[in-house]
Amino acid sequence: MKLSDFDYDLPKSFIAQDPVSPRDSSKLMVFDTSSRKLEHRVFRDIGDYLGADDVLVANRSKVIRARIVFEVDGKEFEIFLLKKIDGKVYECMVKPGRKFKVDSGFEMVDGSIATVIDIKDDGLRVIEFDTSMDVEDLGCAPFPPYIDQSSSRMEEYQTVYAAEKGSVASPTAGLHFTDQLISDLLKKGVSFEKVLLHIGLGTFQPVKTDNIKDHDMHTEFFELEKGVSSRLNTALADGKRLVAVGTTSVRVLESTFVDGSFSPSSGETDIFIYPGYKWKSVGALMTNFHLPKSTLIMLVASFLENKGVENGTEKVLELYEEAKKNQYRFYSFGDSMFIY
Secondary structure, three states, X not given: OEHHHHOOOOOHHHEOOOOOOOHHHOEEEEEEOOOOEXXXXXXXXXXXXXXXXXXXXXXXXXXXXXXXXXXXXXXXXXXXXXXXEEOOEEEEEEEOHHHOOOOOEEEOOXXXXXXXXXXXXXXXXXXXXXXXXXXXXXXXXXXXXOOOOOOOOHHHHOOOOOOEEEEOOOOHHHHHOOHHHHHHHHHOOOEEEEEEEOOOHHHXXXXXXXXXXXXXXXXXXXXXXXXXXXXXHHHHHOOOEEEEEOHHHHHHHHHHEEOOEEOOEEEEEOOOOOOOOOOOOOOEEEEEOOOOOOHHHHHHHHHHHHOOOOOHHHHHHHHHHHHHHOOOOEOOOOOEEEEO
16 A cells, blocks of 8 residues: 555645634534445534444543743754653654754753753654653643644643543544533443543654555553453443544554453554554544544544445545535544544
8 A cells, every 4th residue: 555545635724723612513524334324413413323332432641731842042942742751751852853962951941951861763852851840841732733823722632531641642533522512422321431542653653655564653652441441341242332532542442452352451552553454343433534644544544444345545535525525624623523
């Protein structure tokens, strides 16, 4: 499979700069893979497609203030926190890269010093922060670069159920949920389980290889707790459907389903899901509209094939064109799609 197979054109006007309000008023594209029926709804209507035989599985990870911007001699520098290594030592992306040499020190907003202690083979820096503050309080919201005209607050980039800090991008499929909508779904008998995957480079790093199979996924920390795994196994035994809220929840579920059941575990996953992957546990998928050539659009194409669509790659691009015709909003603050 070529990287170009997953490309499509998207004028900037389709890229959402801010979320809609209320959250659940975003558009919802619904695709029934059995009948091939396509519907255009509003996200708060999701309950029309869910019931007591469904288990929503969402990522409880909370976004950190990962983007640290400061000036040196009147020029802007940036440290982007990717992953905590230990204490106040982080793996980071930096710019301009040529300035971040080993032993280089940079003054932060609180007067403390950030020192480069290593440069990894892939160019990432290992930086130690000498600060009395929480390192993550030095930064601001890590909105993706395509969100460059936003008036949004950090809170709007968090899901309402976010609990454990560690992600450097939001698990955006869950941004559409409100507390009231979750309450309404629970009253219908829908179950709601939470897993953990701290989003880092593995999710948003661009694919740069022409053959997508040559792409190396960075690892990301995940956790599936014992109680959750037990309830998920019971749900499957009872014939219930697991509905993944976003691609990050998919990665946890598919990483922890071994020999026919879920196993409680935590660690690092580099699972890469693209057409040809044999799905193990996920029955339906909620997801936003993703960047061209991204691992996320490859995952959606793979899921479509898993549900019996003959050419998932062609179909996902067809659905995206339909979304454009109907003025859907794309990417992190954009609209939603439900595939079942």
